Amino acid sequence: MSSTHPDDHRASRHDTDPTDRNADPKPEADPAIGTAPAIGTAPAIGTAPAIGTAPAMDTAPAMDTAPAIDAAPTKRVLVLGFGNPGRADDGLGPRFVERVEALGLRGVTTSVDYQLNIEHADLVAQHDIVLFVDAATDAEEPFYLRTLAPASSAPTVSSHHVPPAVIVSLARDCYDARPRAFVVGIRAHDLDRFHEGLTEEAEFNLERALAHVIPLLAGERDFP
């Protein structure tokens, strides 16, 4: 049994290896840690923008036939939709992303998942601007676009779903990445049925949200 005092685990911000029981105050970096993430092929932050490509494991490639619309070339934008398309309007996020992906916007990466989890911090950290797109039941009609600050506490008790603000916070603390983050909340009306397809009201709201957000993604207008 080690004689190390329990408080030794209370490491400082820079004491990054809790497995090293006799760590020097400035330990040598693990050559495997601190390098670019080994998983995934997206470029490290600060390298050339990922134009027209998407991380291999997260999205399908953009449609070849879609017209390319120029975006500001220096910004890497991620549109991350989440929700369950099998629960009616909960599919708003994925549908939004589907529509954006079909446009083939340069510099815009898309990704879809059922729910957010910690690994999305890795994806978020590789972009300059991130839009989280979700169905919203308590939002104003037809949608809202809000800036998102990193979470200061953890408003979650389960790993089944991690809120966007926590993802942004993890990207900041684990990757030293500070993308501008936004939430697009599209008003939903039916999340209870086991049904694929949006309600008429949600379809209407989706169109309004797309009409507002696409010019931002295309670089025709600036993000707020």
Added chain:
Amino acid sequence: MKKITIDPLTRVEGHGKVTIHLDDAGDVKEARLHIIEFRGFERFILGRPFWEVPVIVQRLCGICPVSHHLAAAKAMDRIVGGEQLTPTAEKMRRLMHYGQIFQSHALHFFHLSSPDLLFGTDGSAASAFAAPREQRHVLAVAKSFPELGRQGILMRKFGQEVIQATAGKKIHGTGAIPGGVNRNLSVEARDHLRKDADQMIRWSKKAVAVARDFTMDHLLEIATFGAFDSNHLSLVRPRDGALELYDGVLRAIDKDGKTLVDGLEDQRYLEALSEEVRPWTYMKFPFLKTLGPQHGWYRVGPLARLNTCRFVPSPEAEAARIEFQAVTHQKPNNVTMAYHWARMIELLHAGEVIRDLLDDADLQGEDLVTQGPRREEAVGIIEAPRGTLIHHYRVDRNDQVTMCNLIVSTTHNNEPMNQAIMRVAQDTLAKKPEITEGLLNGIEVAVRAYDPCLSCATHAMGKMPLQVQVVDAHGAVAAERIRSHELDAP
């Protein structure tokens, strides 16, 4: 009798309510973890065509859909007479399953339990190793240990990529079908995963070290915290008793290591196991028939598996298991908090299995499906991340499911979690029916060690956070406290 209620539990997968019952003398007599979500999935599945089941049952859970997918697929293999899978199918499923183990263990450790381990003591005797309240979340881990946090993120991501490569999607995939699989592993996917496999093993070893050091540094507190003797149950490899998570025979031992059940084929699980229903919860209480409900309950999951197996069939994890077992002098480990160390040893094992499987050319084979004489009843058992998972079905001649019984990992651990809560309450309350922060935190730390998924256990989805009540000898609520989703909320 007095009763204490805690609601909700945080950082567990689901919503729990806890009542602590006191006797006339004010001592803790019993603790109950109530599951108040409705259990309905077995009814929902009735009438569905059997080939849909491996896909449908994944909707039970967003964290371990692969476990339900594979347990159901194993049962349906037998329905179509295809339980002797082709090498490609068996190895694709095995790879998928160990990817699931890897991502789930990494997620639980880094996201849910690491604050308990990394932030030391809050100074109170009752919760000697509980993290201070303001540090009990993954963001504090990320801030204080950013590299460790990043490793956790990338390990979870790696496991998800293994699942996507084998099941087609990270969540709700379709890779396993009755009698086999619907795809092999592409060379591109294999190479993509291969380049990171060694890194995952290195990081897994670091995670083992974190859990080991925490355990060894707090051995005295841990030995009594939520600790109790129990039986243990899991699958093991038939020929040699090795740790086996995808397919094996049932083995159970008692607290001292004496064999209670051995070599029992999955189709015969009902010969050994039964379930008791109690009126205050939707979650049943499984037990070994030979010992009855009072003495026959058992633990499942990483701790139970390391206790029941004779060895771990991968070198790095086996070395870690030997070190783990030395603490209890080769006897079964009955310490609740030892789950964390055991879980990380399994994480390492899963990493080694994935790495080795990726070198197997059978994964690129073309023979994917087999079948044989049709059956009308079948059982599929798998060792899910949280423990033994049993799927049992009957299918009629019209291919429709007529009976479904699921015994999920968290249900097996029902009585052990009640026992753990009772021990914490006995150590904390000291005849004062007061729900202190130490009691709340102690209960959560104890329950969290089992990594329960209360969503799975009740077969309901949703955000489900803990409520604690103290009930006196006359049934009156003496104290109550509710903890919401928000950690900062009162």
